[in-house]
Amino acid sequence: MRVFHGILLSVVGCQAPSLPDYQPADMRFSVPALADTVAAGSATGAVSVDGFQIVANVDGALVVLDPRSSTPRTLRAVGPQVWGATSLADGSTLIATDEGLLLDDVYLQPSPVQASLPSPALQVARRGGAIWIRTAEGLSVWRGGALTSLDWDGAPLTAPFALGAAESGIDVVWTANARGLVAIGETTEGWAPVATLKGVSVSSVAVDGAGVMVASTPDGLIVRREGAWSAWSLSAGDARVLANPSRRGLWVASSDGLWWTDSTYFKGMVSLPEGAMLPDAALSVDAVGRLLVAGEGALVRVADRPTVAVVGLRNLASIDGETTVAAQSTPADGVTSVTMTVDAAPLEVTDGATTLDPFEFLDDATHRLEAVTTWQDGVQAVGVLDFTVGSVGAATWVDNVEPLFQARCAKCHAGSTQTRLDSAEAWETNVDLILDDVTQRRMPLGGPALTGAEISVIRAWQEGGFP
Numbered sequence: 001m002r003v004f005h006g007i008l009l010s011v012v013g014c015q016a017p018s019l020p021d022y023q024p025a026d027m028r029f030s031v032p033a034l035a036d037t038v039a040a041g042s043a044t045g046a047v048s049v050d051g052f053q054i055v056a057n058v059d060g061a062l063v064v065l066d067p068r069s070s071t072p073r074t075l076r077a078v079g080p081q082v083w084g085a086t087s088l089a090d091g092s093t094l095i096a097t098d099e100g101l102l103l104d105d106v107y108l109q110p111s112p113v114q115a116s117l118p119s120p121a122l123q124v125a126r127r128g129g130a131i132w133i134r135t136a137e138g139l140s141v142w143r144g145g146a147l148t149s150l151d152w153d154g155a156p157l158t159a160p161f162a163l164g165a166a167e168s169g170i171d172v173v174w175t176a177n178a179r180g181l182v183a184i185g186e187t188t189e190g191w192a193p194v195a196t197l198k199g200v201s202v203s204s205v206a207v208d209g210a211g212v213m214v215a216s217t218p219d220g221l222i223v224r225r226e227g228a229w230s231a232w233s234l235s236a237g238d239a240r241v242l243a244n245p246s247r248r249g250l251w252v253a254s255s256d257g258l259w260w261t262d263s264t265y266f267k268g269m270v271s272l273p274e275g276a277m278l279p280d281a282a283l284s285v286d287a288v289g290r291l292l293v294a295g296e297g298a299l300v301r302v303a304d305r306p307t308v309a310v311v312g313l314r315n316l317a318s319i320d321g322e323t324t325v326a327a328q329s330t331p332a333d334g335v336t337s338v339t340m341t342v343d344a345a346p347l348e349v350t351d352g353a354t355t356l357d358p359f360e361f362l363d364d365a366t367h368r369l370e371a372v373t374t375w376q377d378g379v380q381a382v383g384v385l386d387f388t389v390g391s392v393g394a395a396t397w398v399d400n401v402e403p404l405f406q407a408r409c410a411k412c413h414a415g416s417t418q419t420r421l422d423s424a425e426a427w428e429t430n431v432d433l434i435l436d437d438v439t440q441r442r443m444p445l446g447g448p449a450l451t452g453a454e455i456s457v458i459r460a461w462q463e464g465g466f467p
């Protein structure tokens, strides 16, 4: 047990776990990688944002690939290199490029946040009201208009980071520096290490939707699962690990090949797309867990099993007009049928797409759209999208959200027993958690659930930038 800066938390300081005798190569079974083409051309940086959009540099141009449109939206014909991207609460996109942070909001412009950074951002990710930014100088967090640089015992955190699951009840960000691997979280004393592993040299780190953290070292992979450490040796120690924090499963790309793992077993991917030079070609993981890979002359999506994504609408978004959503199946070849339902009622589907009309779903609730793709061999996959209906008018804290809080949450969340949610700031910081809890009907505790219209109010306030 180690205590940092006198903080009385359950701070974990461990030695590197010893590597077990087995290797993934002993455990793996191989499956064909299922792939489909996202864009023709040579892609150098491609990041999946917002569940269904991809920001990429294709043939030298900075583009947004949006499955709702058959042609890419060109942000700049001769574009910068893309290192990372994240969607902001108002629906705009923050893009980390070699020219600095750019904001795609109606038109492309430099982001004002870049002025606070020492050099162009290499990685960006948003969680709630905070944006995590890594530059060559280290990791910082931008919140409420201020940038805080983070370190570990005075040493900057320069390794790639991954938004992680909770450690000791605190949401953390996993990263590393020359001292080792560390999870940084916001404690009552400010940002501090919540879990550490000293003496390891980490080149990449990823956390999946099941809360499994995998870090790549020259000797192999270090895994943290449910608070316990383990390790896997790899014959090629140059692996890159990638995951989507909302999806179970991690990708391990090394010069030996590509694996999908849930950390208990490894599936080796055979017959990769032509020209995929791992690990550099592995770019990012989308919201249904597919890996974007730069192949020979094309950007491809690789899935470890037949997969369908419902695209065109952000999960949990509210619709206030006719909205087209489509089923995006991997592999795209061999699909014999696509069916869709909303709340189990069938929808008319044309070419794998359907149009949602908000007037058909007038009851206040969260609706669930399910898409089922069937392939030639009878294999099926299901994709899910939750949405609500409501006019996304302007909502403010004083007029809309605070009255909702007073009516439905204050009896438990205004005092010191439960998480305090009695200020606009507390709601802004926790907005993703709140939306998740109310749409999943975990809150208000004991019910009744919020109506679709009430949830739309929270979302409209978020989309309006928390006025």
Ligand code: HEC
Residues within 6 Å of the ligand: 405, 408, 409, 410, 411, 412, 413, 417, 418, 419, 421, 430, 433, 434, 437, 438, 443, 444, 445, 446, 450
């Ligand atoms: C009857 C009491 C009660 C009501 C009403 C209630 N909550 Fe909670 N809430 C709790 C308890 C108990 C917890 C668990 C302790 C904690 O994390 O604070 C909790 C936890 C939470 C959390 C943190 C969950 C997490 O994963 O960390 C959020 C966010 C939340 N509530 C939001 C709301 C919102 C928004 C409302 C109103 C729409 C609401 N709650 C109404 C009792 C209540």
